[in-house]
Amino acid sequence: MARSGDLHFHRFPQSKSVDAVRWLSPLSAFDRFVAAAVHDTDAASSSLEIHSLTVDAADPNSPLFDLRSSWSSPSRISSLRSSQTPHKHLVAAASTLAGSLHLLFVDPVDGSIDSELSIADDRSLHAGPISAVDLQAGGQACVSVGEDGRVNLVTVGESRLDHQRVHDSRGLVSYMAARWASPAEFATGGLGFGVQWWDQRKPGGLVSQFKGNWARGSLTGIVHSIDIHPSRKHICVVGGSSGTVFAWDLRLQQQPILLSGVSLNETTQPISESDVWEVQYDSYTHSSNINSAPSTRILPIMMCSEDGILAVLEQGEEPIELLAENCAINAFDIDPQNPSDVICGLEWESIGILTRSRETMVRY
Amino acid sequence: MPGLASDPGDSLVPFLPDVRDPVVYPVRHGVNPPIFRVYVSWTRGNFLQVACLRPPAAEPAGGEEDGVSDEEIGGKVVEVKLGAGDEEISEAQRRRIAYGSVPAFALLQSRKNSLAAMSRMSASSIRTEWWEHVLEYSRHISDLLGNPMLPSSTVIEDPKMIMQPHEEPTTLKAAWQLMEIFYVDKLSSTWLPERLVDWLADYDSLLTETTIHSKVEGLQKRLSSLKVVVEDDPEYWEGMSGALAAGWLDAVVKLLRLHGSYQLEQLGSRETENGLVEAVAVLVSTMPRMRPHLPAGRLGQCYKTKPDFIKAWEKWRLHISRLDSSTFWVQCSHHQTREGLRNLLQIMLGNISNLRAATCHWMELFISHFLYIRPLTMGLDEFHSLAQKCMQLKSSSSSNGLMGLFIGILGENPEVVLAECSKTLGPWMVAHAMELLTVDNGHADILLHEERYSLGDISIEELHRLVYAQVLSSHPLTWQIAPTYLASCPKQGLGLLEILLYKQPVQHYQMILKNLEICRLYELENISSSIMKIAGTYHWKHGRKGSGVYWLQQARDEVRLNKIAQQLFECIGKSISDDSFKQWEGLIELLGSQVGTAGGLEFLHKYRDFKRSLQQVQDGSPVDAARQTMESLMQLMKNSSTPQRFWLPLLHDSVKLLNWKAQPLLTVSETNLLLNKLQELSMVKLHPDFCESNLPPQALSSVRLALATNLGRAVLEEC
């Protein structure tokens, strides 16, 4: 296994379940904000909390983490995304298990929540839990998907949210992940490792479908997370059950590129055999042969798993294990402005900050 | 007599008096009496839900709506948490401790297992290695319970700061430390009395309401708020004598230096007095201590070996006696100073009545014995008899769980230790402290590991782990760490884990996956298939047919999937004519993706093609559609994944095509194949498991006739 470089990891106990974490893109390098979806099981209350994070470069072992504001959610938050609006607001989109969708506009200077737009108690959006939401760059539109089999497009208006149904499979298919590829295209994923590619400009929306029956064995699973790189829109990287991380190149229709998982190779031990909850392109880890990388090559991917692994995967290389925690890492987010820093939501009621130092990320 | 067992049974082992009067707790449910019925259910772990119902109205509530008053409720349901324990530690902190102790516990268990597997090593080296592992474990848990001492370097030296600011000490940590001192920390066994002095310095405040600690704390508050002449204040001398009796030498010296005679303007008039104060301060700070080292800031002189110590101690006492009998005291005009200082000297000389007066609790008196009377006390029996004596001298001291634990340790009575841990500190403490108790104690080892029939053939150790796991399972967040403890139970752990897993809710797929991960780790295939069946049925019945089928496929539940196939078969048959068929496409994709026999439902896909072309035939399309249909039929009939029970409906659908006017659509060999299938079917029909489809009774014979017709025509065609 490849070794990771110099890492600093700090845990902040929250005394609440941390269900999702996102960086909120900051205006200045000094104040960085983190949005965390938390759930207090004892009080049966859920909220979205905005924290400020200060990491002193001289003393990376003791970062400061302060609660700036909190918004109480009507139900447990199932998915969280963030973006920046043209008006310099930070925006967080949260979906809930009760099927409601909320957009929160956060002041970029003091981290307070300025306004909120919601769709709640409206069964025409979703019947039952929303499993995933994704916010377009610029925060103008959201896509939401659910186990009810609906794919919805939510547009952000001046003072309200409008939604329009792209597809309704009436519960015959369930969706668990969604990710924008471009202002018009997005990908969804769900049961049986299925991935779907949608284009709003096309009638019906569905453009291409990737069937999950590539695994020769009896292995199948659920897609938990999808990421699409802005420079390689034709490739979806997908994380799901049984430690599976694969890439689907739309140009190579039904042949996935397996990056990790139990079915990859019988002889080598995959980095994880349990659910991969989230995948994200890791712009911090430089591909070992970046210059020669053709457009089919998959850029480095970060993943987190139920068995507490945070690792970077690269096609054809040994994985780099960044963390091996005693509890599940349920979510993570790489700071888009400062990609050496990763925030994690840990099963044992804490938020973790991982800082990677610049010099030492080399392969041994 | 309420609550008494009528069959006491013969107690073979003299055990703690466990049979005591039950504690009665009122349930605050807010329902006005009378209560008509009470229903209970264990919901999660040790949560008990209690429903209290009022008597229903005599006339059935049918019609008029009354105004809502208090009497209008029929009852309330409350959830009672049993074993809530003390309030010293918040629930969130308790969970934090629970999380933090998992890795240490798991590591220790795996080390235990690997040591047990190593038979080559000598018993003594295994014991040494094991002891080191337990010490590491104990230190880890101890750190987790909080650090009572802040690093002294961060505190700015303040002459009036008599005691370093402490984090609030907890009984949990105090108890853990005690057990570590006595059971695990062998290296310090040569200076055990001094270890106890240190322990008291940290946890004196936990003993009772009024302690030396509370007095010194009170004194410190007085000193910082009041501008008084300290030496006139009796509390000054009282606090100082207490601090000295408990061995807090740095505090004593600091207090002495606050004496008025140190003030610059006093120098002329109170020289002797000041000299005496300083002499006492010097004696206090040079007290010989039988210990290898002292933490920074603590006073005294350390001696590692007994002879050196005895020599120094006797010399030191000689100095004290000399000072005590010196003539300077006559020249000391300040009465309180003279009496106060001489009291301190008597304390240092080990005068029992002075020590008794200076201490509040018997434990403090006990500790003072180690400092000033019997610094070389060794052996638990000596400790124990000394403790008994101090308890008699300070009979008014209240007793608490911590003291009970201490007496249990001194009395070498692991039953009492366990009982006190369980009673005052709760299941977490018992489950984790058992490792300390047995590290070097054969008696405790037997007591804890002996399997008992009355417990269902498990040991006390296993029982306490089961109990702790049950507490963990009460909370949805800590439930996931319960398996670690259950896995360390050799007999009943996995049995309990299966039940706990079965009782987890299945609404959210992430929760299901987390529970299935536990099943995977502990190889509980049966329970994982039960969970998936429950989830599958739940989603199937709640409008999410895709999720339902997915989970049932994962469970390899052939019975349910076959029933679903039947339903889908009928649905597809019906919906083929309208657009709603498109809806099924995704589901059919999903069904087909499963490899293997269970749920291999991809034939439905071909069935759809068949039905579609059949539709075209019925709509009057040309012969091509008819041929197409027959091709699909042949594919379906040849495919082994097409369940036998669908053969007849398929053939029956095709009767019209078999009788196709223009030409026979099937070849001789194809027709023969179908005839064979029909033959097979009529054999099966005699089988008791055969289940009749909803076809008309003459279906079989009409298919038989149509096939014969087609065969005849095909034979003619092919001649």
Next chain:
Amino acid sequence: MSAHQTSTMEKEVATLEKGALCCSWNYCGQRLAVGFVDGSVSIHDNLDSASSCSSKWKAHASSINNIVWLPPEFGDAIACISADGSMSLWEEVEDDTQPLKWKMCKLFESSNVTVLDLQFGVYSTSLKMVVAYSDGHVKVYELLDPLELNKWQLQAEFQNVIDSVLRFGKPSCAKASIAWNPRRGESQQSSFVLGFNSDLPQFNSSKIWEFEEDHQRWLPVAELALPGDKGDRVHAVAWAPNIGRPYEVIAVATCKGIAIWHVGLNPESDGRLSTEKVALLSGHDGEVWQLEWDVSGLTLASTGADGMVRLWQSNVNGVWHEEAALECNGMQQ
């Protein structure tokens, strides 16, 4: 020594409407079904957020005396026993043609006898329902299709007496208590314990019935009563979960108190199971209403006419005692 030591915290979970008569929790304790005097049933859900009443409907013309949840493998479904002697099965379903609702799957009409109690047991994928009637008869039904709760087949019918050859009079039973052996697994034989509260002594004592595969019949394999106590009217029975004990533990409440029985796992040469009464616990003044074991089978909770919830445990020497009690009668605000 137990997980259930002191009780200091309580939290209100649900408020029930006027006329509530009985309640029953589902397998994970998140859903509560309540039966009412006017024949209606309500469901309370206690999910991630606060508890709420998700539905209420009229199930029977007369009052609901008892509600039993089906095992979760068969969906969210309940059986309701009505005071008029009939019983019905209901399940919660939703699909794209109709919103979420509770639908009746099956109605068992009352005849001249009434249903007193019923319980469900799962054995190697099949669901069995045992129903006890006011005439001392027991019927065992089997579900034919695991996804359709309306197809039941009568598998056996017998009386709760040891010697089936002897003729008894017709008893009049006021109450019956059934508990299935909670152990799940392919190899396990189906068995349950049943006791009556009737005017004919032979029917009363709790007997363990086991299904004999070879002859496809139910046989009594143990009787949980000492010779002098056989006629005692049974108020409640509860079969403890067995997570690995070499014997089963069953609690039986009669007018004399709560008896704790150890029952052997394997039949002896005469085909009967060995039984031993290890404790008789008295505490409730009057009738015991309900017995409920916790998940580990270490603690028994009982409720009774004295308005108390009592918690019973065995110490390490096997001596049973009352560990704690919850007082529900108090006048509190």
